[in-house]
Amino acid sequence: KAGVTQTPRYLIKTRGQQVTLSCSPISGHRSVSWYQQTPGQGLQFLFEYFSETQRNKGNFPGRFSGRQFSNSRSEMNVSTLELGDSALYLCASSLDSSRGANVLTFGAGSRLTVL
Amino acid sequence: QKEVEQNSGPLSVPEGAIASLNCTYSDRGSQSFFWYRQYSGKSPELIMSIYSNGDKEDGRFTAQLNKASQYVSLLIRDSQPSDSATYLCAVKGGVWSNFGNEKLTFGTGTRLTIIP
Numbered sequence: 001k002a003g004v005t006q007t008p009r010y011l012i013k014t015r016g017q018q019v020t021l022s023c024s025p026i027s028g029h030r031s032v033s034w035y036q037q038t039p040g041q042g043l044q045f046l047f048e049y050f051s052e053t054q055r056n057k058g059n060f061p062g063r064f065s066g067r068q069f070s071n072s073r074s075e076m077n078v079s080t081l082e083l084g085d086s087a088l089y090l091c092a093s094s095l096d097s098s099r100g101a102n103v104l105t106f107g108a109g110s111r112l113t114v115l
Numbered sequence: 116q117k118e119v120e121q122n123s124g125p126l127s128v129p130e131g132a133i134a135s136l137n138c139t140y141s142d143r144g145s146q147s148f149f150w151y152r153q154y155s156g157k158s159p160e161l162i163m164s165i166y167s168n169g170d171k172e173d174g175r176f177t178a179q180l181n182k183a184s185q186y187v188s189l190l191i192r193d194s195q196p197s198d199s200a201t202y203l204c205a206v207k208g209g210v211w212s213n214f215g216n217e218k219l220t221f222g223t224g225t226r227l228t229i230i231p
Contacts, residue, residue: 042221042224043203043221044221045219048218058218075196086220107158108158
């Protein structure tokens with residue numbers, strides 16, 4: 001069973017540019033979450049999508065946005081990049097079953113460097 | 116006060132000894148608790164989940180939860196050099212009351228080094 005796939009794995013952008021990151025969840029998983037990881041702040045929740053709808057949102061500016069497609073694949077976009085956006089962006093998927101707590105499975109991440 | 120707090124370490128433990136990792140959380144409504152392991156340059160991977168007060172054992176790993184004290188811990192017995200990693204404590208809201216809420220709040224992690 002394939003895991004969570006994130007592309008691209010590495011990318012370098014300059015300030016003011018925008019970037020789009022992609023995430024393909026585990027087959028059958030309907031919930032996709034995005035996290036930003038930096039050395040100083042650790043893992044910070046960005047947003048979560050389920051059935052093409054944003055269900056939860058973290059405390060990030062509007063420059064950070066996302067969407068989910070009918071096949072559960074998700075993309076996140078960061079516009080007007082700032083130096084502080086340099087981070088590892090992690091996508092995680094879960095089943096979102098009706099019983100029990102769901103476990104997140106993370107992808108390998110997309111490492112963004114903003115110059 | 117941070118929502119989930121962990122000692123950042125580094126925590127150094129001799130090989131074969133017990134490593135004890137601790138985590139406290141601020142939201143009394145939290146119901147689900149997880150320990151993730153993250154090797155350098157890799158993504159987090161789940162090693163333990165716990166939902167009820169008490170201990171939960173899985174191989175060399177034991178998670179302990181005390182909701183009254185808002186405290187969760189992870190014990191690693193017979194520590195191995197391959198256990199050297201950063202351990203992340205994560206907390207989620209009520210299993211039932213927050214159905215569908217997949218947001219996890221993470222601590223900043225404890226870096227564990229097992230000394231051969």
